[in-house]
Amino acid sequence: MVKRLIQKGYIGLVIVFLYAPILVLMVLSFNGSKYRSKWGGFTFKWYRELLENEKILNALWTTLLLALFSALLATVLGTLAAVAMNRMKKLPKAIMMSITNIPILNSEIVIGISMMLLYFAISFSLGFTSVLLALTAAHMPYVILNVLPKLRQTSRSTYEAALDLGASPISAFFKIVLPDIFPGVLSGFMLAFTLALDDFVITHFTKDAKVSTLSTVIYAETRRGIEPEIYALSTIMFTAVLVLLIVVNRMKAGAAKKLAEQQK
Amino acid sequence: MAQENKLITLENITKKYDGQVVLDDLNLYIRENEFLTLLGPSGCGKTTTLRIIGGFETPDVGRVIFDGQDITNLPPNKRQLNTVFQKYALFTHMTIAENIAFGLKIKKKSKQYIQDKIDYALKLVNLDGYGKRMPDSLSGGQQQRIAIARAIVNEPKVLLLDEPLGALDLKLRQDMQYELIRLKNELGITFVYVTHDQEEALTMSDTIMVMNQGYIQQIGTPEMIYNEPKNAFVADFIGESNIIGATMIQDRLVEILGAKFACVDEGFGNNQPVDVVIRPEDVDLVEPEQGTIQGVVTSLIFKGVHYEMEVEANGFTWLVHSTDLSPVGKQVGIKVDPFDIQIMNKPESEDEEAVGINE
Structure with a gap:
């Protein structure tokens, strides 16, 4: 009895520490007063102002474009890499796996700075493209790690059966292999998308002054004192990521359930 | 054709x-x-x-x-x-x-x-x-x-x-x-x-x-x-069999475990070492005096369609399938019809040798 109470209390504390700050932020985004310490009544004012703030809307648009295209690129390249790695022999495969894991374990600031140095070294001008490529490279390993297990599950013989029935290797891949690994490809894409959506460090180092994303705008704003609009924006971003996360998890749970039913 | x-x-x-x-x-x-x-x-x-x-x-x-x-x-x-x-x-x-x-x-x-x-x-x-x-x-x-x-x-x-x-x-x-x-x-x-x-x-x-x-x-x-399996591997892989080292005395006569059996094979030469294959269902158990060699039943298993028996005779354990039951311990004679004895050359090449040939 007491033990259970302590267990529950502990979990409660953890959740409070994790989410209380976000809750405070959300509450403040509806605060009529400009001051954090004072409650000025419930309002949507900051959300309205946010929608009229061109700088932020531009940044939102850039962020979405960057996230979408870098995720698409990372998904295509990552899936191709995974297909190749799946066919490799043991040793080259192990080497490639390590190479894949390094960017994931590496700290973002190192990736960001080294990308920036690389761009300088090859005199590649910084801008939208440089950020796009940097995000793609940084997030491709996540796609590979999501697709590879799916490829391992699919049997090679369905691919061979498609060839046997007259399909070319490319059409066999699109008609047979891709539908099989699609859940992995999709979750890889979602992951790359959300990671790019809230990336700050890599973007910060690889962009020029003309490119601004939500996170870089917020960072710049906070140095001048935080406007309540930022609370509203942060609330929207948190909710968007939360919804995405729930969707992805639902899909994964659904796929796992289906798999369990098949194995029965 | x-x-x-x-x-x-x-x-x-x-x-x-x-x-x-x-x-x-x-x-x-x-x-x-x-x-x-x-x-x-x-x-x-x-x-x-x-x-x-x-x-x-x-x-x-x-x-x-x-x-x-x-x-x-x-x-x-x-x-x-x-x-x-x-x-x-x-x-x-x-x-x-x-x-x-x-x-x-x-x-x-x-x-x-x-x-x-x-x-x-x-x-x-x-x-x-x-x-x-x-x-x-x-x-x-x-x-x-x-x-x-x-x-x-x-x-x-x-x-x-x-x-x-x-x-x-x-x-x-x-x-x-x-x-x-x-x-x-x-x-x-x-x-x-x-x-x-x-x-x-x-x-x-x-x-x-x-x-x-x-x-x-x-x-x-x-x-x-x-x-007519060509070698011991084929004989052993296709169905159960008794594979025994033997000597071809002359055409149509083979010495198996010290006893002479009539067979139908020719052209293996005289006094040549060979392997013989005898399918378990082709081994006839008879009264000891009627058999070419004599032995004793050491094991008996009921397999549904037939009985599976093992007979110790002249130092070899014969596998026998028969619908007639011979109890463990019984003295029996072993007879094999000439056309049921399949003579094979001893393995020559390494690839034939490599297979596990049952004694």
């Missing part, structure tokens, strides 16, 4: 994986309309042979000739043959009808043609009306029949089957054997069948090719393979 129509010829096929020889200078031809079975233990090279015919592997050395054309380097999607895979390999995200239509759609056949073919194929494999179901909702045996239907709608000249019944239970396997024979007769095409199950091979094949360690051990009709 006047002019044998060779549909597929494999010439001097050698295949290595990571330096290990899987097939060594293999030569083989397959006639039109033949049911050829590649039989052997796992790792003998039978599946590799099938995959080379199917185009999934390329031989390191040698050529594959199909209908007079060299197809050694032709990819599988360009070959006029279809494969039934061991684990069915159905496309699980497609319905049964879509699975069957897959090859026909690639060949851009008309809708009506495809529909007719689907109906025909489903009827042929006794799964009428299953077109809208998903592969997952079918049993293993049904899935295998769909895999066969999917292959044959393309009207291949040759159907390759890679242990297609391996995953099914015994009863279903036996039913499917009859089904396959029926299909083969109705379609009138060539079947190349890979299995490690000797009973399957004996039941269905026109020709059996016994393989071991990348070498062909014997090619022949099921009767030839069973009754």
